[in-house]
Amino acid sequence: MSLSAAEAAPPTRNYLNAETTLRSWLLTTDHKRIGVMYLVMILISLFVGGMFALLLRFELLTPGPTYIDAITYNRFFTLHGIIMVWFFLIPSIPSVFGNFFLPIMLGARDVAFPRLNLASVYIYVIGAAFTLGAMIHGGADTGWTFYTPYSSTTATTVTPVLLGIFILGFSTILTGINFIVTVHTMRGPGQTWMRLPLFVWAIYGTSIIQVLATPVLGLTLLLLFVEHAFNFGLFDPARGGDPLLFQHLFWFYSHPAVYIMILPGMGVISETVSCFARKNILSYKAVAYSSLGIAFVGFFTWGHHMFVSGQSNFDSGAFGVLSMFVAIFTSIKVFTWVGTMYGGAITFKTPFAYICGFLFFLVFGGMTGIAVATISLDVHWHDTYFVVAHFHFIMVGAALMAFLAGLHYWFPKMFGRSYPEGWGLVAASLIILGFNATFIPQFLLGNMGMPRRYYNYPEKFQTLHVASSAGATLLFFGFLIIFIYLVLALKYGQPAGDNPWGSRGFEWNTSSPPLPHNFEKAPVFDREPHDYTTPVLEVSHAS
Amino acid sequence: MHPEAIAESHFSSPEVQRHAARLGMWAFLATEILLFAGLFVGYMEYRSLYHESFVQGGKHLDAVLATIETAVLITGSFAVAMAHHYTLTDRNGRAAVGLLIGAATGIAFLALHGVEYVTHFREGALPGKYYTFPEIRTAGASMFFTVYFLLTGLHSLHVLAGTGVLVGLAVLAARGTFSHQNYSAVENGGLYWHLVDLIWIFLYPLLYLIS
Amino acid sequence: MAEVTAQGTHHRAATRYALTYVGLMVLTITTFLFSRVDLGIGSVAIAMGIAITKSALVVLIFMQLWEHRGSPRLAFATALVWLALLMGFVLADVHTRFPLTNPDRNPIAAPALSAPSAEKTRAGQQSEP
Numbered sequence: 001m002s003l004s005a006a007e008a009a010p011p012t013r014n015y016l017n018a019e020t021t022l023r024s025w026l027l028t029t030d031h032k033r034i035g036v037m038y039l040v041m042i043l044i045s046l047f048v049g050g051m052f053a054l055l056l057r058f059e060l061l062t063p064g065p066t067y068i069d070a071i072t073y074n075r076f077f078t079l080h081g082i083i084m085v086w087f088f089l090i091p092s093i094p095s096v097f098g099n100f101f102l103p104i105m106l107g108a109r110d111v112a113f114p115r116l117n118l119a120s121v122y123i124y125v126i127g128a129a130f131t132l133g134a135m136i137h138g139g140a141d142t143g144w145t146f147y148t149p150y151s152s153t154t155a156t157t158v159t160p161v162l163l164g165i166f167i168l169g170f171s172t173i174l175t176g177i178n179f180i181v182t183v184h185t186m187r188g189p190g191q192t193w194m195r196l197p198l199f200v201w202a203i204y205g206t207s208i209i210q211v212l213a214t215p216v217l218g219l220t221l222l223l224l225f226v227e228h229a230f231n232f233g234l235f236d237p238a239r240g241g242d243p244l245l246f247q248h249l250f251w252f253y254s255h256p257a258v259y260i261m262i263l264p265g266m267g268v269i270s271e272t273v274s275c276f277a278r279k280n281i282l283s284y285k286a287v288a289y290s291s292l293g294i295a296f297v298g299f300f301t302w303g304h305h306m307f308v309s310g311q312s313n314f315d316s317g318a319f320g321v322l323s324m325f326v327a328i329f330t331s332i333k334v335f336t337w338v339g340t341m342y343g344g345a346i347t348f349k350t351p352f353a354y355i356c357g358f359l360f361f362l363v364f365g366g367m368t369g370i371a372v373a374t375i376s377l378d379v380h381w382h383d384t385y386f387v388v389a390h391f392h393f394i395m396v397g398a399a400l401m402a403f404l405a406g407l408h409y410w411f412p413k414m415f416g417r418s419y420p421e422g423w424g425l426v427a428a429s430l431i432i433l434g435f436n437a438t439f440i441p442q443f444l445l446g447n448m449g450m451p452r453r454y455y456n457y458p459e460k461f462q463t464l465h466v467a468s469s470a471g472a473t474l475l476f477f478g479f480l481i482i483f484i485y486l487v488l489a490l491k492y493g494q495p496a497g498d499n500p501w502g503s504r505g506f507e508w509n510t511s512s513p514p515l516p517h518n519f520e521k522a523p524v525f526d527r528e529p530h531d532y533t534t535p536v537l538e539v540s541h542a543s
Numbered sequence: 544m545h546p547e548a549i550a551e552s553h554f555s556s557p558e559v560q561r562h563a564a565r566l567g568m569w570a571f572l573a574t575e576i577l578l579f580a581g582l583f584v585g586y587m588e589y590r591s592l593y594h595e596s597f598v599q600g601g602k603h604l605d606a607v608l609a610t611i612e613t614a615v616l617i618t619g620s621f622a623v624a625m626a627h628h629y630t631l632t633d634r635n636g637r638a639a640v641g642l643l644i645g646a647a648t649g650i651a652f653l654a655l656h657g658v659e660y661v662t663h664f665r666e667g668a669l670p671g672k673y674y675t676f677p678e679i680r681t682a683g684a685s686m687f688f689t690v691y692f693l694l695t696g697l698h699s700l701h702v703l704a705g706t707g708v709l710v711g712l713a714v715l716a717a718r719g720t721f722s723h724q725n726y727s728a729v730e731n732g733g734l735y736w737h738l739v740d741l742i743w744i745f746l747y748p749l750l751y752l753i754s
Numbered sequence: 755m756a757e758v759t760a761q762g763t764h765h766r767a768a769t770r771y772a773l774t775y776v777g778l779m780v781l782t783i784t785t786f787l788f789s790r791v792d793l794g795i796g797s798v799a800i801a802m803g804i805a806i807t808k809s810a811l812v813v814l815i816f817m818q819l820w821e822h823r824g825s826p827r828l829a830f831a832t833a834l835v836w837l838a839l840l841m842g843f844v845l846a847d848v849h850t851r852f853p854l855t856n857p858d859r860n861p862i863a864a865p866a867l868s869a870p871s872a873e874k875t876r877a878g879q880q881s882e883p
Binding site: 108109110112113114173176177178180181184185186211212213214215216218219220222223226230231232233234239240241242245248249252 | 553554555559562563566567570571573574575577578579580581582584585588589592593670671672673682683685686689690692693697
């Protein structure tokens with residue numbers, strides 16, 4: 001079945017060119033422009049965080065000092081973690097694709113609170129400015145986890161970093177509130193909860209996590225700031241404080257935070273897998289409810305980060321068992337996606353390449369997650385490269401690939417142009433290959449006892465470290481290629497038409513790029529989402 | 544200025560818009576509850592670890608003053624609830640008065656609380672390394688006051704913010720902004736104020752009474 | 755929806771708020787008076803019980819959660835459950851840890867940081883339920 005609808009030129013008036021002054025961008029309340037602004041900001045963050053990763057991997061090429069000293073190394077991995085977690089991964093899919101497509105998928109003209117949406121952009125900028133300032137002054141050396149009492153007593157510039165993340169938290173909370181209210185109150189006529197696209201379910205679940213978890217982080221960072229400034233002793237054993245209280249509060253947020261990072265990616269996969277397999281999702285309810293399952297049960301597991309910190313056996317046992325439960329929901333999704341592909345008609349385009357990468361890395365990453373959630377095994381693996389490899393499999397292998405899948409899938413819709421498919425597959429191959437080369441050696445290193453965050457290591461680990469650094473370089477080239485062809489495609493890409501993939505997603509029922517107010521007239525929802533047994537949606541254009 | 548007189552074009556009706564604003568505020572209140580959650584947990588942990596110090600510290604606080612503070616905040620909540628009620632019947636004048644009374648109770652609360660703080664400063668009952676209070680010397684004595692200052696300090700910041708919100712709303716009411724079709728701002732600002740009262744309803748017995 | 759059209763509804767709402775106000779003040783004075791009497795664990799139960807009652811009045815009547823069904827109630831209830839979740843696990847940890855890992859320093863008595871001395875009485879500093 002042919003993919004292309006009529007190859008129309010981008011409409012003369014769309015959200016990008018309706019107004020072109022700087023002011024119309026800086027003061028926009030259009031969710032699509034806000035999505036594009038977020039795209040630029042998080043790609044910059046990805047670049048900076050990635051640069052820090054490369055700097056780390058260069059240092060790790062030799063067992064001893066290579067070109068930086070230990071404190072600098074500590075600062076680099078701290079900033080790498082902070083930027084990648086808070087400035088890239090957490091906002092990536094929700095703030096870019098959630099902002100752009102949530103209202104369109106609901107048949108709405110915008111989100112519930114457009115001005116709050118704009119405010120969240122500026123809050124992000126202010127938070128980034130604080131963190132940038134901290135970087136220029138040397139940055140913190142505590143690791144992104146800020147464990148006390150080191151973080152409350154270290155002389156490095158912890159304070160501006162804490163403030164930067166604290167401020168950024170508000171951006172996350174506002175986005176979460178906005179999306180929750182939008183889904184509750186702005187669904188179009190005929191769109192019941194069970195007719196929501198699966199991407200919306202994923203974003204909704206993510207928004208719930210953001211709203212419930214981020215305030216606890218806010219408090220924790222605030223308390224740490226006060227500790228660092230005044231040394232009240234809240235977390236300092238020398239003054240009667242409990243360092244584990246900090247860890248409980250920190251991980252109560254930070255474990256659900258990893259679900260903020262992966263759940264939207266799962267939403268993207270749900271959208272794209274049925275499109276590129278040309279088949280209805282195997283079980284809509286399974287995927288929809290498991291999104292909520294991950295959102296809620298993800299909160300019950302945080303203590304698995306504290307197995308060897310001094311947490312009680314009772315808590316450790318409870319958290320270990322509960323951690324197994326949250327994996328059930330991911331498994332349900334993986335089986336559903338694979339079952340959707342089975343018996344479908346696969347169109348192997350770039351988004352599908354990333355889907356394949358996503359599935360492989362999610363399963364490996366998830367299984368190693370179960371492994372480290374087993375207390376007895378974690379005693380061996382905690383704070384080694386095994387854990388580092390596990391979470392990079394999920395955050396880079398799964399989440400980042402899902403982001404790239406979404407970026408390629410929705411690029412034609414957002415910008416009206418197609419990217420070059422050949423280069424897309426080349427870059428995807430480089431990234432998948434580079435990723436494997438970077439992180440599989442790290443599982444082996446960790447199992448052999450290589451500790452994380454260590455600047456030096458014994459000679460016997462060097463081969464694997466060199467392999468990992470080589471992989472990181474491949475990854476870099478893969479991203480560079482993507483960046484180049486996407487920027488070029490913005491100007492020189494083929495006009496994409498309204499629905500180049502022939503997708504049944506509701507967002508394809510607009511022009512590419514969409515009109516400033518999304519629709520000529522509000523759509524009515526009379527079909528199920530992702531329904532490939534019905535014909536392609538016809539986009540109505542103004543005559 | 545009538546921000547709600549005509550529904551924003553992207554909502555299907557004014558009633559839906561009001562519901563959205565209300566849900567948005569409740570979601571925000573949920574984040575405020577979780578913001579304080581960590582401090583309440585810290586209080587409970589250190590109370591169980593340093594029971595003696597917490598009992599003595601609590602006894603040392605001025606429960607009478609705190610009771611007056613509680614009464615003041617509750618009065619403010621009542622005034623704000625009535626202000627919302629008056630906007631529903633198009634009586635902006637009375638609504639403004641109610642909101643101003645609410646703001647006044649916020650300022651009164653902060654003043655009374657300031658008196659407490661000054662007393663503690665004078666006698667050296669301060670957090671962490673600044674603790675020099677001679678009367679309580681058991682383990683974790685400074686921890687009681689650390690938790691006390693952090694909890695009441697964060698709460699007072701919210702009282703200050705709430706007071707600002709009420710003053711802003713009072714100014715708008717004085718200009719005749721609100722009506723039975725346009726009252727969400729007062730309703731939602733009032734919700735924030737009630738939450739601040741709610742948090743104090745728990746801080747009051749936990750810090751001052753259970754000794 | 756609290757649209758007011760009839761005079762009767764107007765009076766009912768105002769009366770409701772006034773009665774709630776009086777109830778809250780009475781409960782405040784009550785809890786203060788009870789705190790002057792030492793009832794051991796009963797003191798804690800009464801103080802918390804009164805606090806919960808007062809907050810129920812504020813939430814249901816002043817914040818109108820009694821009238822607004824659906825998602826606002828869900829948001830509030832979820833926040834409370836999550837608060838309990840955090841509290842439960844952290845307190846369970848503190849109470850079931852290997853006791854010597856709990857902080858117990860008295861910075862006033864022993865300002866220099868050294869190994870916890872044996873004569874510090876753990877019993878006097880452990881929690882009483």
